[in-house]
Amino acid sequence: MLQVAFIRDHKEEVIHRLAIRNIDATEMIEEVIVLDEERRMLQTKLDNTSAELNTISKEIGNLFKSGKVAEANALKEKTSQLKDDKNSFSEQLNVKTDALNDLLYKIPNTPNTIVPQGNTDENNEEVFREGAIPKLHENALPHWELAKKYDIIDFELGNKITGSGFPVYKGKGAKLQRALITYFLDKNTAAGYTEYQLPHLVNEASGFGTGQLPDKEGQMYHVTGDNLYLIPTAEVPATNMFRDNLLNEDDLPIAITGYTPCFRREAGSYGAHVRGLNRLHQFDKVEILRVEHPNRSYDALTEMVDHVKGILNELKLPYRILRLCGGDLGFTSALTYDFEVFSTAQDRWLEISSVSNFETFQANRMKLRFKNKEGKTELCHTLNGSSLALPRVLAGILENYQTKDGIQIPEVLIPYTGFDKI
Template identity: 65%
Template sequence: MLPLQLLRDESERIAQALAKRGLDAGPMLGEILELDRERRKLQAELDETLAEANRKSKEIGELFKTGKAAQAQELKEESGRLKERSKTLGEALNQAAEALQEALYQLPNVPHQSVPAGQDETDNEVVGQGGTKPVLPEGALPHWELAGKHDLIDFELGVKVTGAGFPVYKGKGARLQRALIQFFLDRNTAAGYTEVQVPHLVNADSGYGTGQLPDKEGQMYEVQVDGLYLIPTAEVPVTNLFRDVILSADQLPVCYTAYSPCFRREAGSYGAHVRGLNRLHQFDKVEIVRVEHPEASYKALETMVAHVKGLLEALQLPYRILRLCGGDLGFTSALTYDFEVWSAAQERWLEVSSVSNFEAFQANRLKLRYREGNDKPQLAHTLNGSALALPRVLAGILENYQDETGIRIPEVLVPYTGFDRIDS
């Protein structure tokens, strides 16, 4: 959520910046500023009415002390009307404040100056790449056929138990999945991230804190009877550990990593591009989250990008890095880099990570601040990234590492799997 004072002071600049998203923000900003003026007007009227009521109360006391009961009674009637007026104003103020808050929730983050203008993923910029695309043997298979051939993943069994998009990993497929999780966590902790285990369900306040709510796309699974949501990413509970927290400046940066299953409805996703592991309703992911001083957050973003790049290079997967354009940028992000791995059998790029700087957007919602010395607390910056999301990494390994007789295991994973090949 953008700070209200910033919107008051720089509404024209913000409208111009939001145009990178393809958004005409002028009407939204106008509504927000009008609601802000109405709220401040009501607050001033309420303050004046309450002050007048207090003055009347003191006068009534003095009149009773001096035996002027009749005059005191008249003032009591006036005081009663003032109290009713203050009650009415208080209700109107609450309604205005709620309307203002709701309007602020609808306004996305301002893109960083380096974000290119654009409408969709076709306008994203390729800013880096590495690895070599493999030459596959004749008759190479896509990962969903490899998974069936070697009894690694049973997609139909998942349909029986739950529904489409909930695969069952079996045997060496399950061990390879577990190996990837442990490998990512070990690399993350070695890089200075503290591992945490967090709840897989969150309350509405947590959803609002990191920007998943209001949930415009309806992509979160909701447990309505308890008012809870299954997490779409570990970012949500990990970042919310700092909701309503004031850190000291010398505590920054805070760096956490967490593994979790992730749950996404992915409503409206159909077609061949979502086959197999390409898009799931439940999947595993290892996340990295940072809370940073504003002056250090973009340097931290570079560090996170380099870290994710190192994970893919260790797995020897061909990858590319994209800087997302305004039209493809997430609602809460100021700048995002996507990582994609090459799916050799499908001959297409698959997203495996998004690394983002949210600047103070989430922190403002969370009331996450830091204090330097005795200075007034300031909003911190939050960042997060996938390090890494497993399904498409696993798809990339199965496809890129297949040979004439089976599937090789990346060398760095062999100590975790206990085997170096998957053969028929």
């Protein structure tokens, strides 16, 4: 969440930058400032009352030691009122603090100044494109038809077992899926990311820490009996490993990667744009995450973008990179680059990765800090990216690598699959 001190000192800038998201935040920001002033006033009263109580308590002790019992008892009556005042100020402070935090949780991150203005994905800016779009044979098929033809993914069986959006991978389809996961992890660890195996469920505090709660509560599967949530992305458990941590500057940067299944309660819709692997409730994803010094987090963002580019170049898939506009920017992000692979059989772009810098937004919620060289405490910057989300990468491979007599396997994956064709 945004830092109150920053809001207080840069009110107009915060309002202006939130306007890039098409949000008129004037009223919310004014309310934050008022609540903060009231909270600070109550904190001052509480501190002064506590200090006075301590002073009088010491004085009472000295009076009793000196045998001045009457004077000591007179002061004890005064402490009774001060204790009542202290409890009252404490209760009022808790109410104001909760109200302030509830409001701050509803305010999204301020976009970076280079985020383009706009309401929809049509306003996103293309900043890079790579790879020639292949020319397919006349009877080329979309991936869901290829999956059925070569018996590598069974959507109907998944629907029988669980419901729509839970495919079953079979035979060479399962091996190709596993090959992609291993390949992505190998590329990430070779680039300096430490691999972690992470929990697939998180507690409520973790959801709040990375910003999925309360913003995306309806999109997460909730295990009500234990008040746990199935993860929508490895970002949630990975980032929350550092919740409430105080790091040293020398600990930075921290770079980690992990593979997890992901679970999302997407709103139901129909049509080719959500068929097959295009939109799932359960899917596999390999994530990269960085905890960075604020001075170099945007250099790290560039490095992460270049890393994902390198993977897609090796897979030889046609792709483009978009800088998301304010209206399409995620709640917690200050700047996001989306990668999209071109699905030749569907004649459309499919999002396969988002690489984002959250600046201090998540770190402030999680109290993730570091001690700088001067001994002062600062908030870290957090970043994460898909490296990569598997369903649409797999769809892109099936569709773009199809031939009249099968599906070629990208050369870089053959050592992982053990076969070069489906």
